[in-house]
Amino acid sequence: MPGFTMQGTGDGSRAETPAQVLDSLRREATARLLPLLGETLKVERLRLEAERLGDVQDARIADAIAEDLAGVSVLGSELIRHEQRWQKSLxxxxxxxxxxxxxxSFDQFSLLSEDQLQAQLIGQPVSEALDRRFESVRxxxxxxxxxxxxxxxxxQRPSNPLAARFMVDCFLAAFDAQACARRLRASLLRRYEALLDAHLGALxxxxxxxxxxxxxxxxxxxDHSLLASSLGAPPDGGSVARTRIWEDGNALAPARHGWQTGGPVTAGRSGMADAPRGNLLRRHARTLRDARRAELDAASRSFRPEEFQAALSLLQSERSLPMPGAxxxxxMRExxxxxxxxxxxxxxxxxxxxDQDDAISLVGGLFDLLAxxxxxxxASRERLAVLTLPYLHLALEDPQLFETSTPPSMQLLSLLVDLWDGADDQDEQSKELLVLAxxxxxxxxxxxxxxxxxxPAQLAQIDAVLGQHRRRAEAVERRTWQALRGRERLEAARRQAAIDVADRLRDRPLLPxxxxxxxxxxxxxxxxxxxxDGVASDRYREVLSLGDALVEVDALAAGSGGSAVADxxxxxLPALRECCVQCGxxxxxxxxxxxxxxxxxxxxTPRSVHVPDDGDPDGGDASSLSDLDREAAAGFAEGQRFVQPGASGPGRVLRLAWRSALTGGCLLVNAAGAKELLLSPIALRARAADGRLQPRPLAGPVPAALDEMARRARSGS
Incomplete structure (x- = not known):
């Protein structure tokens, strides 16, 4: 966007450009609205689980609820990717x-895809309803x-980038038709509408x-045309109009801010007032600066901004840094x-x-942790080192670079580290991702x-390439974990049935x-x-009652008998007949x-004790999820990346694609989505503890590193 520098009303110091103000709006919107994606999935999951536990008579409705629950679980495991799509769209x-x-924006003669048509059908009513509710403040x-x-x-007349239609579009772009079934997508949008209704007013x-x-x-x-002509006119031609536009009561004076100038910040949230983590990190960097106090005191002056920027540009053009390994x-300083x-x-x-020294310390510390x-x-380690130079420039220009609402620059850095991490330059697919990074x-x-x-341009290019790999891998891994889940459920059902059968047959003489x-x-x-229906369902209890009733009739016949047995x-008999028919x-x-x-x-007829074919099930369900398994699995989440170091060469990247709710089994797949390891939670934690598997933070490399830097700053270490 073209820059326009307004002049402050105080001492003539430089105020924010419109681009900086708009970027602060984007950051605030991201910080307030991005968490709503996860909240939407949580609310929808609770609603579906409540419906599943309710009295659902229609089998089709029950199947639809189960399908939607599975879809919400898949979306939740990939929440970070959907959040990145939301941020990219905004x-x-x-x-x-x-x-x-x-x-x-669509031309009146353009053709809409099925996804675009569905997005318009479900998104437009929500956008219009939210626009009506917030019309005054908007x-x-x-x-x-x-x-x-x-x-x-x-x-031209500007659009409002925070209008409800854009918020809805961002949501539909995050959960597109390929990742979300049509029915579930519409239901999630209704949950999201309710959350937006509660948060848009404050934003x-x-x-x-x-x-x-x-x-x-x-x-x-x-007034827009007058504004454009007057604000864009030469000073001698537009002074009267500009004076009237900015007269008292029509607008507040621009606030001074800026961590580089060190000037006071007026009331309000701008500049460094909106950068709590960055302020914490810079204060900590200043406390560590005493180690070089003699070097700083010996200098007769500081680098002027233009000198520093010239040196930084020249160093960046060399595409290398001295003192490898330091x-x-x-x-950077050297x-x-x-x-x-x-x-x-x-x-x-x-x-x-x-300010320059703070920026060098913070960027250097961040990249040290990443490396x-x-x-x-x-080669990737050296490329990461050279990247410190453009990010040093960003640290000087953007006070909010280190905040939790990560800008595209930090998103790209996280993605690059992910692509470099555990890469094997001998593997064709890994080599392709290396070239991309x-x-x-x-x-x-x-x-x-x-x-x-x-x-954002490089983020879009990488996302376009990774999207193809991701869709292929997700299809393979989904088939894998669905097959594993089906086999586990069948085994669990058979074990429970064996226990119930043994309880009725054990030491009890029965008719053959x-x-x-x-x-x-x-x-x-x-x-x-x-x-x-599950072991706690009414249907399961009905089948249990039928077996108990048959055992009681047999016991009654072995005793007094008579008409009571016949009755x-x-x-x-109708329930027995239905049981046979259902079994084929x-x-x-x-x-x-x-x-x-x-x-x-x-x-x-003689009675005898019958021994079930599957032996003694008294040991119970040895494969069920124990409290120890649950505790071991607590530190891992579906979608988390692991790097498996190679014995004498490059490692490989694995991903936790699925965790069994029955046994706790953790399925680790490779980049192609194929099964590599199926471990118990205890075994997974043991491999993570001894370094055979190195877990990566679910939030991404850069957010995790910044959190660690903030923790150290708070503790003073």
């Missing part, structure tokens, strides 16, 4: 401002955005205050001093000013300082037909009820079996 909205994003922001747009020289109020404090007046739609901050010497600046006479905690090839890092290094477009029915058709009916037997017994065989059952009850 970044595109702000990047296109003041126009609407091209990807979201219109105030719209009027201030007219002024922002005019100050940048645009003459809009903050944005209005932020724009007002930055000095942007409210202007009507009809800490990144040391390498490289900058060396390049400055070529410009005629004696390193003994000049030192880095506090130490990941398995990188030597190297090309993106080269684009950042070769890019001009201050051109933030390179980060009764024992055969319990060990045959009744056992199968128990397995089917467990698989379809009880006639009462359960044809009608003729069912009639013959039930006739034999009735005949044995009516005539004196």
């Amino acid at each position: 970044t595109e909205v702000f990047a296109a401002w003041p126009a609407a994003p091209v990807a979201r 219109s105030v922001i719209d009027q201030r955005l007219y002024t922002v747009s005019a100050s940048m020289g645009y003459r 809009y109020a903050w944005c209005n205050t932020r724009l007002a404090e930055a000095g942007y007046a409210m202007a009507g739609d009809g 800490a990144h901050a040391v390498r 490289g900058l001093y060396r390049v400055a010497g070529g410009l005629g600046i004696d390193r003994h006479d000049v030192a880095f000013d506090p 130490d905690r990941h398995l990188l090839l030597p 190297d090309r993106a890092s080269a684009a950042v290094i070769d890019g001009a300082h201050g051109d933030g477009r390179v980060f 037909t009764v024992a055969a029915f319990l060990d045959g058709e009744w056992r199968q009916a128990l397995v089917q009820a467990w698989l379809r 009880r037997l006639l009462g359960i 017994v044809d009608e003729t065989a069912t009639d013959a079996q039930l006739s034999g059952l009735v005949a044995e009850h009516a005539s004196p």
